[in-house]
Amino acid sequence: MKMRTRQTLISLAIILLTMSVFLYVYVGLQANHLLKGARENGAWQLQAFSEHITALERTAALEAEAAHITRQALVQYAFATYAHLLQNADRAYSLWADGAYLYNLSPLDPAAQLPVPDKVLTASRMLRQGGELMLISSYSLRVLEVPVTLYLTENISRVEEQINNLVRIAQAALVCSLAFCALVLPPLVRKSLSLLETLSGVADKIAGGAYALRAGIDTADEVGDLSRAFDRMAATVEEKISALEETNRRQEMLLGALTHELKTPMTAIIGFSDSVLTMPLTEAERADALQEIHEAARRTERLSQKMMQLITLGHEQGITKKHIAAADLLEQAARAVGPAAQAAGVHITLNVQTPSLWGDTDLLHSALTNLIDNAVKASQPGQRITLRAGRAGGGVALSVIDEGRGIPAADIPRLSEPFYRVDKARSRKLGGAGLGLALCRMIAQAHGGQLQLESKENRGTAVHLVLPGEEAHAS
Amino acid sequence: MRHKKGLLAIVMLLAALLMAVWLLPQMTNLLIERQMSLHPQVTATPVPPEEPWDEGL
Numbered sequence: 227m228k229m230r231t232r233q234t235l236i237s238l239a240i241i242l243l244t245m246s247v248f249l250y251v252y253v254g255l256q257a258n259h260l261l262k263g264a265r266e267n268g269a270w271q272l273q274a275f276s277e278h279i280t281a282l283e284r285t286a287a288l289e290a291e292a293a294h295i296t297r298q299a300l301v302q303y304a305f306a307t308y309a310h311l312l313q314n315a316d317r318a319y320s321l322w323a324d325g326a327y328l329y330n331l332s333p334l335d336p337a338a339q340l341p342v343p344d345k346v347l348t349a350s351r352m353l354r355q356g357g358e359l360m361l362i363s364s365y366s367l368r369v370l371e372v373p374v375t376l377y378l379t380e381n382i383s384r385v386e387e388q389i390n391n392l393v394r395i396a397q398a399a400l401v402c403s404l405a406f407c408a409l410v411l412p413p414l415v416r417k418s419l420s421l422l423e424t425l426s427g428v429a430d431k432i433a434g435g436a437y438a439l440r441a442g443i444d445t446a447d448e449v450g451d452l453s454r455a456f457d458r459m460a461a462t463v464e465e466k467i468s469a470l471e472e473t474n475r476r477q478e479m480l481l482g483a484l485t486h487e488l489k490t491p492m493t494a495i496i497g498f499s500d501s502v503l504t505m506p507l508t509e510a511e512r513a514d515a516l517q518e519i520h521e522a523a524r525r526t527e528r529l530s531q532k533m534m535q536l537i538t539l540g541h542e543q544g545i546t547k548k549h550i551a552a553a554d555l556l557e558q559a560a561r562a563v564g565p566a567a568q569a570a571g572v573h574i575t576l577n578v579q580t581p582s583l584w585g586d587t588d589l590l591h592s593a594l595t596n597l598i599d600n601a602v603k604a605s606q607p608g609q610r611i612t613l614r615a616g617r618a619g620g621g622v623a624l625s626v627i628d629e630g631r632g633i634p635a636a637d638i639p640r641l642s643e644p645f646y647r648v649d650k651a652r653s654r655k656l657g658g659a660g661l662g663l664a665l666c667r668m669i670a671q672a673h674g675g676q677l678q679l680e681s682k683e684n685r686g687t688a689v690h691l692v693l694p695g696e697e698a699h700a701s
Numbered sequence: 702m703r704h705k706k707g708l709l710a711i712v713m714l715l716a717a718l719l720m721a722v723w724l725l726p727q728m729t730n731l732l733i734e735r736q737m738s739l740h741p742q743v744t745a746t747p748v749p750p751e752e753p754w755d756e757g758l
Contacts (some may be wrong), residue, residue: 227704227706227707227710228707230706231707231708231710235707235710235711235714238714239714239717242714242718242721249725250725250728253725253729254729254732255730257729257732257733258732261732261733265736265741269743340740344743345745346742346743346744347743347744347745348742349740349741349742349743350740350741351737351740352733352736352739353737353739354737359733366745387730387734389732389733390726390729391727392729393726396725397722397725397726400718400721400722400725401718401722404718415703479707487730514748531754548702550715676749
């Protein structure tokens, strides 16, 4: 069952129950009031009648010893005079004295239907006669020393008709009000739930891939709250999915580039080993082929080591940080690249402006050797490379500054992508795989810092490894 | 199944309405019957005998 149908039916049931209770109570009370009113009216009329009869005592001057029959006759005369005046088709009076009627125009036998015991002043009884509702009321009194009982027989079918009219009005009110509510409620309920349907539609579209879609329902009620929470959730889901897609894209690119990079040394290894195995070579040629195989194997090993480091850092595995003497770190890095620098005729100078820094020695050493190696490859013989450790904001910047050929501005944003190289042929020839800067960027990020690059073509390049201070790590 | 439930609920609501409409006159008939079975009587309160007048006062 749809929610709007359920809401409508529940509302109609509650309205029906409430109206039924109200109408039943109202009609019941009114009916009781009308019936009691008819009884009280009969008693009141008889009492008023008795006032006329008792007035006889004040006007008739009878001797004390007047005969009982004379008194009865006087009472009968007085009763008949007033009864003729007051009775009509629905109302008849009777006078009962000494076990017999002195006057009776009632179609019923009121004394038989309502026998009145001694000492009872008034009494009444309702009964049905020929489909009509009749009321017999009695009033007992003594007039001129004669004990008499006055009876009033009334047709009170009009009261029953009033009650029936009330019932019909209540029935019509019940049916009409429920019919009206049945017509009015469904559109109202549908309107109040339409926002939920909108939300449901948006959820379906998001599930179908439209992650940028938002419900945008900005009402001040619970549906508005739900919509805002839904939109926040959709934004988070969109961010996560975008991040996952980006990660997936990078991994695919990395895998493709790795396959390509592995292919080159493997081709060399297979080619030279084929030559050694199948071709008649001189000792010198054999030695050259083995040297080529050795170089290709070393390049593959370096590649796999860097890939391993990248993957390790990518998984955010813990790094061991400690205080490092900046001068020692720069010297060790310069010494590690020393032979290559000497071979290239490049001079390395140190400029230490800060005594120590906070980081992982091995990772920072690896980053610096990569950066110096790049600088050596970019430099011409006789040029100088400066290694500098200085303050930068609240942290430390390790800079490698060369005077080499520089990098085109268009290539700078993509330099830290894995396997990206400015001059692919030359880089490969020099043994580069395009992973060095990517590794440096990840090392900087693992320390909570960043890699900054400044370069001008034919003027040189400055790469800054900016690391936060110990205080930043503590906070 | 869901439509059956809705239909059943509508039928029950209509049945409740008819029941309420039908029971209303039954209730008033019962009230009238109850009034017919009642025979209310008011007994005259006996007047206490008068104390003899004390001439000495």
